Amino acid sequence: MKLLDVQNLRTTFHIEAGQVQAVRGISFHVNKGESIGIVGESGSGKSVSMLSLLKLLPSNAKLEADSVLFDGIELVKTDQKAMRKMLGNDIGMIFQDPMTSLNPLFTIGEQIMEPLRIHQKLSKEEARKKAIEILRTVEIPSPESRLKQYPHEFSGGMRQRVMIAIALSCSPKLLIADEPTTALDVTIQAQILDLMRDLRNKMDVSIVMITHDLGVIANMCNRIVVMYGGTIVEQGTTREIFYEPKHPYTWGLLRSIPQFSEGEKKKLISIPGSPPDLLRPPQGCAFAARCPHAMKICEKLPPQQISLSDTHQAACWLMHPKAAPHAKEVIS
Numbered sequence: 001m002k003l004l005d006v007q008n009l010r011t012t013f014h015i016e017a018g019q020v021q022a023v024r025g026i027s028f029h030v031n032k033g034e035s036i037g038i039v040g041e042s043g044s045g046k047s048v049s050m051l052s053l054l055k056l057l058p059s060n061a062k063l064e065a066d067s068v069l070f071d072g073i074e075l076v077k078t079d080q081k082a083m084r085k086m087l088g089n090d091i092g093m094i095f096q097d098p099m100t101s102l103n104p105l106f107t108i109g110e111q112i113m114e115p116l117r118i119h120q121k122l123s124k125e126e127a128r129k130k131a132i133e134i135l136r137t138v139e140i141p142s143p144e145s146r147l148k149q150y151p152h153e154f155s156g157g158m159r160q161r162v163m164i165a166i167a168l169s170c171s172p173k174l175l176i177a178d179e180p181t182t183a184l185d186v187t188i189q190a191q192i193l194d195l196m197r198d199l200r201n202k203m204d205v206s207i208v209m210i211t212h213d214l215g216v217i218a219n220m221c222n223r224i225v226v227m228y229g230g231t232i233v234e235q236g237t238t239r240e241i242f243y244e245p246k247h248p249y250t251w252g253l254l255r256s257i258p259q260f261s262e263g264e265k266k267k268l269i270s271i272p273g274s275p276p277d278l279l280r281p282p283q284g285c286a287f288a289a290r291c292p293h294a295m296k297i298c299e300k301l302p303p304q305q306i307s308l309s310d311t312h313q314a315a316c317w318l319m320h321p322k323a324a325p326h327a328k329e330v331i332s
């Protein structure tokens with residue numbers, strides 16, 4: 001059953017130089033209880049897509065969509081006030097850098113208790129009890145004394161645990177995590193991902209995890225959406241994306257995951273070239289200029305999404321039934 005269903009979302013920023021077409025018609029969904037990963041290089045439109053659904057865009061942005069259904073409610077028609085109520089109640093968010101999201105002037109306890117008092121109308125004592133309980137859930141030791149401390153008294157990993165606690169305190173149906181572990185070192189990163197996986201199972205929350213690193217979501221997400229140049233180039237189950245990837249950009253992302261074999265570090269292959277300028281997006285496939293397999297048509301016309309299974313779609317001319325025989329060899 002779908003919790004979030006996004007159809008043809010477009011976001012444009014009006015700047016002096018013209019219009020930045022940051023998100024160019026994306027459609028995807030999140031089922032109840034599942035985790036999806038949105039992956040792509042910097043500037044591919046991952047964060048703007050999420051901020052668009054939540055109507056958290058700056059005033060120079062224009063948002064259009066055929067439909068954005070969240071738990072049966074059409075968000076395209078929902079006003080800012082209702083949206084704000086939904087945020088922190090039905091939808092929780094975690095960002096990359098907890099230090100910018102936490103207020104340095106208030107204790108951790110005050111910051112966890114505030115949404116509980118506002119959204120769930122709990123008394124001060126009830127909110128304190130709930131805050132202790134939730135700090136325990138995110139595995140912060142001695143929660144009673146930790147409540148009285150300020151953000152700077154916590155390590156980076158602990159601060160991110162606090163952010164997760166705040167995001168989950170009102171038992172949201174959906175948790176959006178934007179690069180939640182990027183600022184942390186590898187060991188702490190793994191601990192936070194383990195924690196999020198545990199919480200998803202315990203709390204029955206759906207998760208959208210935004211990242212530029214496919215490796216981060218391999219063990220965490222059921223499905224993966226691959227974004228490039230403001231479009232979705234491929235989406236499928238984690239198995240389909242890792243074992244049967246069909247888009248040359250996904251191949252590039254997979255080659256750029258660090259792999260260790262018998263203690264030896266394999267060479268990392270990055271994708272040559274740079275992402276398209278979204279002020280003047282390319283006419284055809286956004287990836288054509290960097291694609292080693294690009295054909296003439298790739299530069300002229302955007303490829304349509306082709307369904308490979310009920311769960312797997314990719315937008316690439318190589319898969320077109322009329323593509324030349326060499327294209328079929330590349331793709332198989």
Ligand SMILES: Nc1ncnc2c1ncn2[C@@H]1O[C@H](COP(=O)(O)OP(=O)(O)OP(=O)(O)O)[C@@H](O)[C@H]1O
Nearest residue numbers: 013020022041042043044045046047048049058278
């Ligand atoms: N306020 C803004 N005004 C103009 N352009 C913007 C604004 N915010 C984002 N953009 C542009 O929208 C595009 C998509 O940005 P977005 O932040 O969604 O990318 P991303 O994939 O999340 O990358 P990152 O991982 O670096 O955050 C980029 O080209 C970015 O420059």
